[in-house]
Amino acid sequence: MRRLPTAGAAACLALGLWQAVIWIASPPPFILPSPARVAGAAWSSRALLAEHAGITLVEVLLGLALGILVGALVAVALAQSARAASLVMPLVVLTQAVPVFALAPILTLWFGYGILAKVLMAALIIFFPVLSAFHDGLTRLPPGLTDLVRIMNATPARTMLHLRIPHALPSFAVGVKMAFVYAPIGAVIGEWVGSSRGLGYLMLLANGRAKTDLMFACLIVLAVLTVTLYRVAGAAIDRLVWKD
């Protein structure tokens, strides 16, 4: 909460710069609408914005749940065996080498124009940061703890449950926080490629009709959504994960 005043100050600064550009360059409203105009468009289209933001939010949350779950499970599975990891990790990296933009049409082709393709898109984009951060933590047990495991004759399953996983939670938390920032990107790209609902769709629609003020309103709603998700999730995670 202490960060709130600084965040407010940053927002005011951005608004001030924006307004200054309007005053100095006075671009036509369809190129760059003024903050007041965007606010007006947002207010008059509030029901529309809320409806589409709700759709995007659902896609993002479902994508997060799926991506984090799969990323965490794969990380634990790969941490059990170094050989499996060296076999599978390059494949995982390969999936990340393909730009999501290129995958979006294929996912839409396979899974249709509904919510599923967007959820998969979001999950796909966050799967890797979660997997790699968690896997890193799981496989980097400090040498002293490895000694304890050895001398105590710990079983591999118990070591995973009581030592590796709790030890890796701070790394996992880093991956999850990144996921909260990336997931909306995946969902919006999915909506751009093909949909009839969601903030990405509304942006395209507004763009097509030269309603630049509504487009800006969509962007701001998306930004507020992402920042809020990130802050809430970050605070919850910091509360849950142990600190030394």
Place this chain on the structure above:
Amino acid sequence: MSAPPAITVSGHHALSGQALFAPVSLRFGAGQWTCILGPSGIGKTTLLRTVAGLDCAGTFVGRVTPSDGRPIDGRASFMAQSDLLLPWLSILENAVLGARLRGQAPDLDRARRLLARIGLGAHLSARPSALSGGMRQRAALARTLLEDRPVVFLDEPFSALDAATRADMQTLAAEHLAQKTVVLVTHDPAEAIRLGHQVILLTQEGARIWPVPEARTPRDAYAPDSVAAQAGLMALLQGRA
């Protein structure tokens, strides 16, 4: 608990083609404390880790033989300079970590009694980060004791503590680990003379047994014969003898 075995070690350790210490032939007495002392870099810790079956750089050429012919693996516990407490567990949970990791039911009553006896009774549910270095090392000692294993390896466990706390910890450990086969690596002649039934000085030329005073351990570090033994050891460590 089975009777603690004696352990004989013979051989040498090679690190990238170079001998770490000269060939040694040592015997760690059954139910006794053996303190290994030597200049830093001579391979004291490497020797301890080799006997304990822990990973270490280089290769040990030789044999480690327990007197009863059964493997040491599964019969040893270990305590290091760093307390290795898990920051997400309470002191009580840390103390019973061994049982947890083996999938056995931890004996919480015994753990509580032991922690109370070594002065941590009021901190059972505290996290390690809330405790001082000395208290954390007590908790590590409790974890080692609760393993209740006949062989105990101690790798400079008291060296990061202040003088008074160190003396307390030495007394506690000597009391609770009497009758076990203990191998203690230390860089402190006073600690070796205070605690060892046998003191081994490890040098480039090999191992040398240093005579210890008659008194029972933990000895009075300021008794005349203790001081004399320490002075002799110190002279050797500094290369003056």
